[in-house]
Amino acid sequence: xxxxxxxxxxxxxxSLDRGPDSPAPPVPPMARVGPRSAGSVDAEIxxxxxxxxxxxxxxxxxxxxxxxxxxxxxxxxxxxxKKATLWTTADLATWDVAGTLKALGVEIVSPQADKxxxxxxxxGVTGVDAALxxxxxxxxxxxxxxxxxxxxxxxxxxxxxxxxxxxxxxxQVFAEAKDxxxxxxxxxxxxxxxxxxxxxxxxxxxxxLYVWLLEAG
Amino acid sequence: xxxxTAPIDFRANAQRIPPKMAASVQKATAKFLGNRAALVEAxxxxxxxxxxxxxxxxxxxxxxxxxxYLEQAERAVTAAGGHVHWAPDAAEANRIVLTIARRHGVKxxxxxxxxxxxxxxxxxxMEAEGIQVIETDLGxxxxxxxxxxxxxxxxxxxxxxxxxxxxxxxxxxxxxxDAEAERLTQVARVKLREEFLTAGLGISGGNFLIAETGTxxxxxxxxxxxxxxxxxxxxxxxxxxxxxxxxxxxLTVLLKxxxxxxxxxxxxxxxxxxxxxxxxxxxxxxxxxxxxxxDNGRSRILGSPxxxxxxxxxxxxxxxxxxxxxxxxGGYTYGYPISGPTGMLxxxxxxxxxxxxxxPFASTLCGACNDICPVKIPITDILLHLRHRVVEGxxxxxxxxxAILRAGAKAxxxxxxxxxLYRLGSTMLKWLQAPLARxxxxxxxxxxxxxWTMARPFPAFxxxxxxxxxxxxxxxQP
Numbered sequence: 247x248x249x250x251x252x253x254x255x256x257x258x259x260x261s262l263d264r265g266p267d268s269p270a271p272p273v274p275p276m277a278r279v280g281p282r283s284a285g286s287v288d289a290e291i292x293x294x295x296x297x298x299x300x301x302x303x304x305x306x307x308x309x310x311x312x313x314x315x316x317x318x319x320x321x322x323x324x325x326x327x328k329k330a331t332l333w334t335t336a337d338l339a340t341w342d343v344a345g346t347l348k349a350l351g352v353e354i355v356s357p358q359a360d361k362x363x364x365x366x367x368x369x370g371v372t373g374v375d376a377a378l379x380x381x382x383x384x385x386x387x388x389x390x391x392x393x394x395x396x397x398x399x400x401x402x403x404x405x406x407x408x409x410x411x412x413x414x415x416x417x418q419v420f421a422e423a424k425d426x427x428x429x430x431x432x433x434x435x436x437x438x439x440x441x442x443x444x445x446x447x448x449x450x451x452x453x454x455l456y457v458w459l460l461e462a463g
Numbered sequence: 464x465x466x467x468t469a470p471i472d473f474r475a476n477a478q479r480i481p482p483k484m485a486a487s488v489q490k491a492t493a494k495f496l497g498n499r500a501a502l503v504e505a506x507x508x509x510x511x512x513x514x515x516x517x518x519x520x521x522x523x524x525x526x527x528x529x530x531x532y533l534e535q536a537e538r539a540v541t542a543a544g545g546h547v548h549w550a551p552d553a554a555e556a557n558r559i560v561l562t563i564a565r566r567h568g569v570k571x572x573x574x575x576x577x578x579x580x581x582x583x584x585x586x587x588x589m590e591a592e593g594i595q596v597i598e599t600d601l602g603x604x605x606x607x608x609x610x611x612x613x614x615x616x617x618x619x620x621x622x623x624x625x626x627x628x629x630x631x632x633x634x635x636x637x638x639x640x641d642a643e644a645e646r647l648t649q650v651a652r653v654k655l656r657e658e659f660l661t662a663g664l665g666i667s668g669g670n671f672l673i674a675e676t677g678t679x680x681x682x683x684x685x686x687x688x689x690x691x692x693x694x695x696x697x698x699x700x701x702x703x704x705x706x707x708x709x710x711x712x713x714l715t716v717l718l719k720x721x722x723x724x725x726x727x728x729x730x731x732x733x734x735x736x737x738x739x740x741x742x743x744x745x746x747x748x749x750x751x752x753x754x755x756x757x758d759n760g761r762s763r764i765l766g767s768p769x770x771x772x773x774x775x776x777x778x779x780x781x782x783x784x785x786x787x788x789x790x791x792x793g794g795y796t797y798g799y800p801i802s803g804p805t806g807m808l809x810x811x812x813x814x815x816x817x818x819x820x821x822x823p824f825a826s827t828l829c830g831a832c833n834d835i836c837p838v839k840i841p842i843t844d845i846l847l848h849l850r851h852r853v854v855e856g857x858x859x860x861x862x863x864x865x866a867i868l869r870a871g872a873k874a875x876x877x878x879x880x881x882x883x884l885y886r887l888g889s890t891m892l893k894w895l896q897a898p899l900a901r902x903x904x905x906x907x908x909x910x911x912x913x914x915w916t917m918a919r920p921f922p923a924f925x926x927x928x929x930x931x932x933x934x935x936x937x938x939x940q941p
């Protein structure tokens with residue numbers, strides 16, 4: 247029996263004229279305000295991409311694995327990637343992102359390694375568990391195959407998604423996410439306007455966000 | 464109620480603000496308000512008003528069943544392997560966090576922005592025990608280096624120029640950088656990265672606490688919130704009991720309202736959902752998760768039906784941005800980490816009227832805050848009730864207004880509603896003002912009435928209306 251707990255609950259109940267056996271509250275007022283139906287898949291993708299671009303993210307549509315390989319080569323060059331860390335999900339393994347990067351001369355660092363080593367990576371590669379076109383947001387879960395640091399520590403975050411990730415609205419995303427443990431909704435690269443209200447990118451999280459849609463894996 | 468706070472003298476504070484504060488505030492607030500307006504227009508006003516009403520209703524539902532939802536949250540966090548602590552007041556909250564820090568031999572703490580911890584003075588309490596506390600939100604980091612508190616709950620350092628920040632970094636960090644936002648941000652990024660990677664404890668607040676799953680939600684842009692709650696081996700979240708939201712479905716409404724109202728973004732860069740520690744040993748993240756539920760006067764505010772909607776606040780800062788008083792004096796004048804209209808409500812009720820009884824009067828009651836509040840808090844209604852509490856007292860607190868003021872108000876009330884006294888008074892005023900009035904104006908008065916005439920003249924009283932009416936034959940002559 248925690249006396250502080252009892253004290254606070256007693257005060258709350260006294261303030262509300264409720265007792266310990268007061269009935270459970272009725273179901274909260276319906277919050278399903280403005281649910282959204284998705285448009286055509288192409289329209290959704292276009293919306294997702296335009297929202298992300300407005301937030302200074304980079305978007306690409308990839309036809310297949312060859313496209314992915316050449317896109318990775320370009321990214322490694324543009325962002326001067328020497329070290330990378332990746333999610334170890336089935337999707338990324340199937341697409342052999344780690345293999346492609348290794349072939350490009352990039353050192354692969356395990357995300358389970360010491361955080362200082364992970365922090366030295368220029369690039370972090372993740373999948374996307376759900377994508378919200380109306381705000382350009384990406385839901386990333388956390389699990390042994392989805393270490394949180396991959397999308398957080400490196401200066402460049404590459405998120406590869408497929409059409410299957412698209413969701414109509416936040417209600418759908420939450421219905422799936424709520425029992426899944428830790429997750430984060432990522433919308434654009436890290437930013438702030440704390441200094442003279444001037445927008446700057448890459449404060450503590452990634453400075454660059456690349457979002458690629460892979461059509462045929 | 465805090466017994467040890469020095470009274471907040473709003474008027475005196477307002478005399479001491481730096482000359483360019485008003486201009487800085489207005490530049491910042493204009494930007495946020497403009498961005499917000501654009502997004503509200505894009506959504507459509509009908510939908511926006513529906514969202515506001517839904518937001519109000521579900522927040523009111525949450526706090527009027529708070530005991531149920533707090534217990535539900537506690538069960539969920541505990542089932543997920545987290546630890547729940549209950550803090551009846553500020554001192555207890557600080558003690559709980561210090562105990563956790565000591566148990567882990569923590570020397571350095573990284574903190575993401577948390578108004579609750581500003582309220583409890585956690586940083587000072589930890590530093591007094593030799594623990595280094597580093598604020599990691601860029602604005603908070605800057606004002607921490609400066610040794611002051613936040614000037615605005617969303618952009619704590621908005622009033623500082625980039626030149627001042629560059630000087631500050633040179634002086635306090637020994638780093639020379641161009642006075643340019645991008646460069647200065649980079650300086651902070653590099654400095655703070657090392658702190659994130661070596662801190663023994665990460666402390667966060669919580670924008671919301673979802674009772675359904677015991678989930679702490681943090682709404683941020685920079686990534687420091689993610690860093691503080693992911694990298695150090697222990698994470699402590701301090702969350703006011705008023706932050707409870709019943710379920711995820713309800714949260715969708717609040718997320719649609721919050722960022723739009725605060726900065727004019729549809730959603731912030733990172734919205735994190737933390738439900739206890741990681742679920743499996745091979746999942747990266749803190750090994751221990753602690754949730755500290757802070758009361759510190761909120762349960763008492765709950766007991767006052769006229770003012771309990773204070774607790775609906777989702778800390779967006781929109782009321783600060785629109786308030787003409789805030790736009791003139793800035794946040795420091797309020798003497799409390801949360802400023803502006805919502806700050807007046809919180810400070811006066813959490814600190815009590817002895818300490819903060821002047822704050823409910825620091826308002827013109829224009830009502831702009833009521834219209835902009837995303838959860839429809841009736842701010843001016845509550846301010847009026849709080850003024851009533853100061854002057855006449857209520858069930859929560861006795862009157863604190865000086866006896867002479869109360870007596871004067873009472874006397875005035877009697878004089879105005881007693882016809883013969885009223886007539887006597889108006890006749891006397893005619894005689895009293897005769898030596899002082901010139902061309903219809905009274906330009907000087909003896910003290911204490913000179914407090915008016917120091918700044919501007921007082922209009923002379925016109926001949927009394929009743930006499931004038933009679934002399935005109937009760938309106939029969941023009």
